[in-house]
Amino acid sequence: MKKNSAPMAKILKATALVIGCSGIFITGISSAAIEAQVSQSSHDVDAARAMLDSWTGYGPLLNQAKQKLDGVLGADPQNYLALKEMARYEIMAGLLNSRRVQYGAHYYQVGNYVPGTLEQAEATVREAIQIKPDFAEGYVLLGHIQTQQTKLVEAEQSLRQAEKLGTNDPWLEINWGSLNDARGEYLTAIDRWQRVLKSGATNPKALGATYSLLVRCYTRLEDQEKVIALYKDQIKRYPNNAWPRGNLAEYLTSTLDRNDEAIEQATAALKIMNYRFAQKALAWALYRKWAGMVTQGKEAGAEEYFRAALTIDPKLDQVMAYGGSEPAGANLAKALSTKKGVSIDSRAEDGSTALLLATNLNRVKLVQALLDLNANPNLPDRNGWTPLLSAADEGNAEIVSMLLAKGADIRAKKGGWDAVAFAQRKGNSELAAMLKKRAEDAK
Structure with missing residues (x-):
């Protein structure tokens, strides 16, 4: 241009x-x-x-x-307005998935993009600002791009400039909240996002992003009732949108093991739109319903739920790896391994086991439950991560001790780095010292 x-x-x-x-x-x-x-x-x-x-x-x-x-x-x-929208297009077109990055002691989530995506979007929106220097909405978008680039100081400068110029763009509060969230200022972030919901904003993408960010924040804070209330508020606001119902179904089954409610919500979502996410939520709620009944000794009436789930999602190795690693995964993992002969060490697409995935997410009780089911603590994924290396990288001393007690190999390495090196990399000197002593004792 x-x-x-x-x-x-x-x-x-x-x-x-x-x-x-x-x-x-x-x-x-x-x-x-x-x-x-x-x-x-x-x-x-x-x-x-x-x-x-x-x-x-x-x-x-x-x-x-x-x-x-x-x-x-x-x-x-x-046309600076078109340039700004073109930058938005570039961001959306280049988004692949999400990743976690660290700021101080806090982790926050940003997008994972096709290489060069954010650089191109930044150049495009800067071109719009060059044409119209008082373009407040341009600075709002620039602040978002810089947060995605993990340039938090620059992002704050851009958002302050947008405030100085003045705008009622709801993305200003949303992007400020994302910046607060990245810094671990969770209550400030929540307050900003709540303002958007109360502001009378009608932009569907802005409102959808606000709900998602609030859900993610309250999930991190383990405020389950707030998460449910947000999903129900979305359902009330958008009764013909299948996604809030499907998302609520997934949360109810994977986190809370409230499977009857999850089945109801997933079924309602599929009546609106037949899509894979809701199908999976329904299948896994049915599997967990079956597992819960098996655990309670009600096997006779449980099998119909298992058969119904199997018709929707028959890949039991994936159900074990992913479903067994979620907060409500213990009963499912146990029932699949003891009643259906599914290996507790079944692999996800990237080679991860339920144990490795649970370790990655610091789910201490679930890690112990999987180890009690004889999950192998030494199986790496395709990138070479073992549960012990992951726990050391996460700095989770409790999980490290659990894994070592079950025979995790202290000598395992990824790219030449052992568990001691990963703990040191994160500045966890106490954990590194403990691992180093265990390594010396193992010689």
Whole structure:
């Protein structure tokens, strides 16, 4: 995009003036053409914004938005509103999944992107700001990009500049909350996100992001009733949206083992839209319902739930690895291994076992339950992580001790690093010293 090209409206206006001065009186027609061009550009930018706001990861809306924006910027490369929406498109198109990063003693979540995505989006939004230096919404988006880049100091500067310029963009509070969350300022983050829900904002993407961020924060704080209340508020606000019901179903079964409620919510979600996430939530709620009844000695009536789940999700090795690693996974892992002969060491796609996944997430009680079911503490995933190496990297001394008591190999290495080195890398000198002594004793 050429930064020095004059906006199309200015070019057309200058042409109209030249023609008028030469005695050809078609200035009125030229003005109409100018107004039509400007109106069409504004309409296309609004349409692209609406597409981006309603895009949930599926369907052709993302590419349709890009086509609209390409058309606007082809006619007027300095349309700063279109540039901002193009930066949003670039972020959405380049998002792969999420990852955890550390700030001090805190971990926070950012996106994992196709290489170069955030750099391109930053360049695009900076171009918009260069064209219109008082573009507050541009600084709001820039702050989000910088938070995703883990440039928290720069992100704060951008958001403060947006505040100084003034805007009622709900993303300003959302992005401030994300920055607070990254710094471990959870109550401040919650307060900012709650303001968005109470503000009367109608932007569907902004509201959806706010709910998701609040759910994630309250999940981290283990405030289960607040999580449920947020999902139910979403369901009330968007009764024809399947996702809040599917998400609630997944939370009820995986975290709380409230499987009857989960089955009800997943079934309701699938009546609205038949999609894989809700199918999986239903299947695993049915599996956990079966496992719970088996644990209670009600095997006769339990089998129908198992058969129903099996028709939806028959990959029992994946159910063991993933379902057995979730907070409510102990009964499921035990029932699958003792009643259906599924190996407790079944692997996920990346080679992780339920034990490794539970260790990664610091689920102490579940790790002990899996070890009591004779889970192998030495099986690595495809990247070479063993449960002990992961526990040392997480700095979880309690899980380290559990694993060592069950025969975890203190000599295991990943990329030349042993458990001592991973503990030292995280600055956990006490854990590193304990591991070093155990390694010396093992020689």
